[in-house]
Amino acid sequence: MPLILWPSIFFDHSLYLGLTEWLPNPMIMLDGPGHGRSHGSPDRLTLDLCAQAQEEVLRELNVPAAVAVGTSWGGLVAITHAMSNSGHRVKGLILANTPFGADPSPRWRTRLIVAMSRFIPGLKIFRQGIAKAFFSPSTALRHPEVLKNFLGQEDTFENPGLHAAIRSVLLERPSLLPALGKLDVPVLVIAGEDDSLYPLETLKQAATAIQGHRLEVIPATGHLSLAERPHECSTRIKKWLAEFFPVTAPAQA
Numbered sequence: 001m002p003l004i005l006w007p008s009i010f011f012d013h014s015l016y017l018g019l020t021e022w023l024p025n026p027m028i029m030l031d032g033p034g035h036g037r038s039h040g041s042p043d044r045l046t047l048d049l050c051a052q053a054q055e056e057v058l059r060e061l062n063v064p065a066a067v068a069v070g071t072s073w074g075g076l077v078a079i080t081h082a083m084s085n086s087g088h089r090v091k092g093l094i095l096a097n098t099p100f101g102a103d104p105s106p107r108w109r110t111r112l113i114v115a116m117s118r119f120i121p122g123l124k125i126f127r128q129g130i131a132k133a134f135f136s137p138s139t140a141l142r143h144p145e146v147l148k149n150f151l152g153q154e155d156t157f158e159n160p161g162l163h164a165a166i167r168s169v170l171l172e173r174p175s176l177l178p179a180l181g182k183l184d185v186p187v188l189v190i191a192g193e194d195d196s197l198y199p200l201e202t203l204k205q206a207a208t209a210i211q212g213h214r215l216e217v218i219p220a221t222g223h224l225s226l227a228e229r230p231h232e233c234s235t236r237i238k239k240w241l242a243e244f245f246p247v248t249a250p251a252q253a
Contacts (some may be wrong), residue, residue, distance in 0.1 A: 006032055007031075011150065011227070029185050045167075051077055069096070095187065127151050194224065
């Protein structure tokens, strides 16, 4: 079963490169609008527009069925895609570190991040602050190459569409909690043990609305579990895929 992967805000498709070593499935790795080589629009951006873009990729590549994989923002896009009128191609969801709800009154720190993404996204201190919030302290110590990759994303942090994407996700997105009980495809939920942005207990409580979901907690990871411990995540993803999307051996002649 092919996987289509949408990353988190502040990260391009390279978030998922570590998975390619461990997962045999065909992968379609995307840059979200305003990230990497996807410039997107400096104007209003919505989850519906992102879901439409993901659907267009599957249609253009003539992929009739796929599992949608998303980290944080990507998880929101995956849910929105699955619930849309054109969501029939989405046969399963892998939702990593995904904040299902939305704060109706975002905190001042959130608003500050949005403002900084407009005026000073290229400053080293800004990038380092985002990295500190996203990654587990264990990742910084044991896998400095992951942080180096994150901090070195010039195409993302200098992208003219970055601010619109950050604003849409942090300030303007709707809560997807009402949609969770309506999902009718297999769902794997991945949580980071040390995720300070979306704490484990909060995610667990929200995920109970997803009928028949499986929850996997990845130790020593923060808000970007699939990038921080790709081998551990791949092992659990492969087990889930084998259960719900088994590979059928060709018939003997």
